[in-house]
Amino acid sequence: MKNPIHFTALKTIWIKECTRFLRIWVQTLVPPAITMTLYFIIFGSLIGSRIGEMGGVSYMEFIVPGLIMMSVITNAYSNVAASFFSAKFQRNLEEMLVAPVSNITIILGYVGGGVARSLIVAVIVTIVSGFFVELNIQSYGMIIITVLLTATLFALGGLLNAMFAKTFDDISIIPTFVLTPLTYLGGVFYSITLLPDFWQAVSQVNPIIYMVNGFRYGFIGVSDIAPTVAIGVLVIFNLAFFVLAWWLLRRGTGTRT
Amino acid sequence: MTNALEIKGLRKIYRGGLVALKGVDLIVREGDFYALLGPNGAGKSTTIGIISSLVNKTEGSVKVFGYDLDTHINEVKQHIGLVPQEFNFNQFETVEQIVVNQAGYYGVSRKLARERAEKYLTQLGLWEKRDDRARTLSGGMKRRLMIARALLHEPKLLILDEPTAGVDIELRRSMWEFLTRINKQGVTIILTTHYLEEAEMLCRNIGIIDKGQIIENTTMKSLLGKLNIETFVLDLESSEKAPDIKSATARIIDDHTIEVDVAKSAGLNSVFNELSEQGIKVLSMRNKANRLEELFVNLVEQGRETKEQA
Ligand SMILES: Nc1ncnc2c1ncn2[C@@H]1O[C@H](COP(=O)(O)OP(=O)(O)O)[C@@H](O)[C@H]1O
Ligand SMILES: [Mg+2]
Numbered sequence: 001m002k003n004p005i006h007f008t009a010l011k012t013i014w015i016k017e018c019t020r021f022l023r024i025w026v027q028t029l030v031p032p033a034i035t036m037t038l039y040f041i042i043f044g045s046l047i048g049s050r051i052g053e054m055g056g057v058s059y060m061e062f063i064v065p066g067l068i069m070m071s072v073i074t075n076a077y078s079n080v081a082a083s084f085f086s087a088k089f090q091r092n093l094e095e096m097l098v099a100p101v102s103n104i105t106i107i108l109g110y111v112g113g114g115v116a117r118s119l120i121v122a123v124i125v126t127i128v129s130g131f132f133v134e135l136n137i138q139s140y141g142m143i144i145i146t147v148l149l150t151a152t153l154f155a156l157g158g159l160l161n162a163m164f165a166k167t168f169d170d171i172s173i174i175p176t177f178v179l180t181p182l183t184y185l186g187g188v189f190y191s192i193t194l195l196p197d198f199w200q201a202v203s204q205v206n207p208i209i210y211m212v213n214g215f216r217y218g219f220i221g222v223s224d225i226a227p228t229v230a231i232g233v234l235v236i237f238n239l240a241f242f243v244l245a246w247w248l249l250r251r252g253t254g255t256r257t
Numbered sequence: 258m259t260n261a262l263e264i265k266g267l268r269k270i271y272r273g274g275l276v277a278l279k280g281v282d283l284i285v286r287e288g289d290f291y292a293l294l295g296p297n298g299a300g301k302s303t304t305i306g307i308i309s310s311l312v313n314k315t316e317g318s319v320k321v322f323g324y325d326l327d328t329h330i331n332e333v334k335q336h337i338g339l340v341p342q343e344f345n346f347n348q349f350e351t352v353e354q355i356v357v358n359q360a361g362y363y364g365v366s367r368k369l370a371r372e373r374a375e376k377y378l379t380q381l382g383l384w385e386k387r388d389d390r391a392r393t394l395s396g397g398m399k400r401r402l403m404i405a406r407a408l409l410h411e412p413k414l415l416i417l418d419e420p421t422a423g424v425d426i427e428l429r430r431s432m433w434e435f436l437t438r439i440n441k442q443g444v445t446i447i448l449t450t451h452y453l454e455e456a457e458m459l460c461r462n463i464g465i466i467d468k469g470q471i472i473e474n475t476t477m478k479s480l481l482g483k484l485n486i487e488t489f490v491l492d493l494e495s496s497e498k499a500p501d502i503k504s505a506t507a508r509i510i511d512d513h514t515i516e517v518d519v520a521k522s523a524g525l526n527s528v529f530n531e532l533s534e535q536g537i538k539v540l541s542m543r544n545k546a547n548r549l550e551e552l553f554v555n556l557v558e559q560g561r562e563t564k565e566q567a
Contacts, residue, residue, distance in 0.1 A: 006364060011361065012362060019354070087347070090348065091343065095346065097310065099359070
């Protein structure tokens, strides 16, 4: 391929994606702010004050990074899943398919939109958390790298989901039955060192453990998982999802007859 | 002269085994205004889907301005503007967003896209509506929005799949005028339709497709000529000398059967006169079934149904 990325087209898709979630900001940006505020009040302030310390910091400070990560995950995923699926369903995806836009450009454009939304939500949630706890930051680098890799990974996941989906129900099955349980079991609310050995070992298979811990390390400097391992796992998953998405789009799975 | 489109041996078998195209050959010259006419289910949209790379072909080759779809897909795409049969824009986007974004996918800068958007939306009577959501537009406006969208990267070949379905007479006229104008400016146009009237008004050349096969590929003029001729089979009382008919084209099939081609306006009187002068008696007469004719009767009926619904 002479020119794998078409920059004007990429910019166009990205702007289109951002316009979409900003247009429906009441559905896309407000709910995470409300949910997270509730989490902060209930788990952080009310219950958290009785739990005491976890990972060497107050419980509130412990869960904030996890909750930010949780909103990044759900927003990156659902943005791309909903947008790509409705483009397929309303057939306006054809606008891109008839134009000389490479598949890589399409993937990057949609993923870029999902990442943009999840980062905006992350900023909103971080600001909200500022009302409840004073956040310390140990490593900006770790925070930025893990949040970006997590956002792209779940944006790619949402894209894959949308490619296979045949009905609107199909884009809520994975979030409900896979994503939510993995997130809750992914060490957002507890340190896995609290678990019995067996369940600690099982938890290692859950990729979200790596993201939450890598991200939390950036804030409190404490992690259940070595930061380099966390980043390595994220990079590998990202590459695998990207290649899979590219291969499916090239084959025309769910997009071309 | 360059061919805007050259299709050879195009076959399409849909998953599930339906054979939609059975070896289509088609040539459209640069600058032409070409009609692809055929009844519902003939394979028009499938053909167009393949040319615009929304449908994968099973077999055959497609060239657009000399570029092969298999090896130069981006060049092929860049040369084509597509107006599909079904509305396929995002209903929640505004008119201007839709056309400007489409230009962006073709690599047109946002600044230039905005200028062209104003030009084409104005020409198509949509500039006032530029900030309206697409779903609030009437059917005719949506159709014109798709035409504007297809023109923003200034393609050399514009393909319209049943552009006037569901568009009222008044708007249909102005759309025809618009298309004629851009054709004069050098854009090659292919449109599919099942209204013979539409093809007649607009097009110079015509291909007729039925059940996945091209059954006629000719100029509009000669097609209309052919359609204007009716063939009759006359059963004659046997006579010693062969009938000699000058007022129409006649073919002697056997001793007591002849076929005559008569222009519809001319009528059969003169043929009968000649025969009776020669002392030949006509026993019976029937209209010879003509494949093309039959097809057109079907088309005209379909056209009527669609119009009544619209
Ligand atoms: N996606 C599809 N899957 C299976 N069959 C299809 C599909 N699209 C069209 N067909 C069939 O292919 C034939 C040609 O359809 P089409 O090209 O849409 O005809 P036209 O546009 O001339 O009305 C029809 O029999 C139609 O039912
Ligand atoms: Mg059709």
